[in-house]
Amino acid sequence: MSAILISPSDLSTLILSEPTVVIDTRDPASYAAGHIPGAVNLHEIFTFLATSTPEGYAELTEKFADAFGKAGLSGAETAVIYEQSMNSGFGQSCRGYFLLTFLGYPKVKVLHGGFAAWTAAGLPVSTDVPEPKAATFPVDQAAGEVIINASAMLKAVEDPAVAKLDVRDVDEWIGESSSPYGKDFCPRKGRIPGAKWIEWYRMMKPTAEGPRFKSSAEILAECATVGISPETPVYLYCFKGARASNTFLALKEAGVKDVKMYFGSWNEWSRDPSLPIEEGHPAAALG
Numbered sequence: 183m184s185a186i187l188i189s190p191s192d193l194s195t196l197i198l199s200e201p202t203v204v205i206d207t208r209d210p211a212s213y214a215a216g217h218i219p220g221a222v223n224l225h226e227i228f229t230f231l232a233t234s235t236p237e238g239y240a241e242l243t244e245k246f247a248d249a250f251g252k253a254g255l256s257g258a259e260t261a262v263i264y265e266q267s268m269n270s271g272f273g274q275s276c277r278g279y280f281l282l283t284f285l286g287y288p289k290v291k292v293l294h295g296g297f298a299a300w301t302a303a304g305l306p307v308s309t310d311v312p313e314p315k316a317a318t319f320p321v322d323q324a325a326g327e328v329i330i331n332a333s334a335m336l337k338a339v340e341d342p343a344v345a346k347l348d349v350r351d352v353d354e355w356i357g358e359s360s361s362p363y364g365k366d367f368c369p370r371k372g373r374i375p376g377a378k379w380i381e382w383y384r385m386m387k388p389t390a391e392g393p394r395f396k397s398s399a400e401i402l403a404e405c406a407t408v409g410i411s412p413e414t415p416v417y418l419y420c421f422k423g424a425r426a427s428n429t430f431l432a433l434k435e436a437g438v439k440d441v442k443m444y445f446g447s448w449n450e451w452s453r454d455p456s457l458p459i460e461e462g463h464p465a466a467a468l469g
Contacts, residue, residue, distance in 0.1 A: 186279065186431055187294040187395065190303040193218075193262055196291075201259040203314070205250075207274045208266055208297070218264070218300055219308040222253040227263070227281060228274035231422055234331035234446040242445075243321060246281050251319035257288060264293035264300070268386055268393040271296075272362065273428030280427040280443060284329055286322025292431065298392055328442055330417055332451060335444045339375050339458065344415045345408070346374055349382040349429045350448065354421070356463050360452060361421050368452040372459040374419065378408035379464070382425040385432035401436035412437050419444040419451070 188196065196202050197220070204221040206213050213223040226249065232242045255261055263278035265271035275292050282290045293300065301307060330338075338344040353359040360368035373379075384404050386393040396404070402412065410416060416438060420426040423445040433441045444451075451457050 184294070184435060186290065186292055186435060188262060188291040189294055190300045190305055193291075193293055193300075194305055196260065196262070202262060203254045203259045204262045204264070205253060205278060206264060206297070207271065207278050212266065214309065216307040216309055218297070219306055219310070220312050221264075222312060222314055224249055224253060224278070227278040228265075228271065228424060231449060232445050233450055234329070234333075234444070238446075239326065239329070242281075243285065243326075247285060247319045247321050250282065250285070250287070252314065252316050254314035254317050255287065255319055256317035257320040260289040260291060261287060262291045262293060265296045267296040267298040268294070268395070268428075269383060270298075271424075273382065273424045273426070276427035276431045277424040280328070280423065280430055280445075284326055284445075286320070286325030294394060295392055302391055329445050330442045332444070332446060332454065332457065335374065335417060335419070335451070336457060338417050342376070344417055345410050346377040347408070347410070347416050347418050347429070348373055348377040348379045348420070349418060349426050350379075350420050351425075352381060354448070355379050355381070357461055361448070363421075368449060370452040370455075370459055370461075372452075372461040373464070374448075374451060375458050375460050377419075377460075378410070380404055380408060380429070382420065382428050385429055395432055395435065398436040401432050402438075405433070405436070405438065410438070412439055414438070415440040415442075417442050417444055419447040421448045423447050 206221040206223045207227045263275045265275040357371040359365045360371045418426040
């Protein structure tokens with residue numbers, strides 16, 4: 183049984199049995215058209231860009247401690263995050279899970295299959311906007327160790343024991359595009375030197391009900407294709423930490439013991455000309 187993923191039926195039971203705050207990460211228009219009853223809309227979970235500086239981390243902490251507190255999270259409630267489906271929002275519900283992990287929140291779940299799974303199960307939908315009772319959000323500073331900065335990633339470039347795992351889409355990996363938002367959105371295209379690649383979609387598989395995460399054994403088999411075992415330290419990156427959050431959840435579920443996130447990701451790395459990159463097709467880089 184998953185420690186993080188929750189099914190629609192289990193969520194409907196949880197809402198009735200325990201203090202629960204449900205958070206919808208979709209855009210405001212989608213939320214307004216219909217959402218899980220009582221859910222709070224926090225689209226900035228997906229859109230907020232972070233920089234890996236002390237000031238950037240302080241802003242990230244302040245921003246989301248405030249937002250999650252206003253949503254009603256005090257530490258007593260289980261936070262349940264959802265998006266439309268597991269492959270339609272670039273992993274935005276998992277980004278919410280990662281942010282709550284970074285802040286040290288004790289009880290976090292992700293709705294497996296997202297809102298699409300909820301509606302497919304015939305569960306109720308509402309257009310009412312709740313007015314949550316604001317709470318003081320508890321921040322555990324020690325939990326922030328799951329994030330690494332650009333300096334730590336640069337140091338890891340020289341350390342073959344650390345797997346630098348790029349989970350971006352294939353056109354970004356081979357240097358044809360700089361981001362999912364446009365070919366030239368960032369000033370440079372390419373990869374962090376020495377990075378391994380598993381496209382984030384590979385952590386999931388199609389089912390009759392839509393994409394779902396693979397089993398732990400299947401996820402570890404994907405990891406093994408690039409030499410990653412449960413004992414391998416893994417530093418993840420994508421463009422802004424959303425797709426990598428999907429992979430972060432998958433690896434943690436599968437039992438990979440030491441997983442950290444370079445949250446600034448390619449959006450930050452590519453904008454600093456002092457940081458090295460591999461350009462061109464990976465086959466050429468290996469030749």
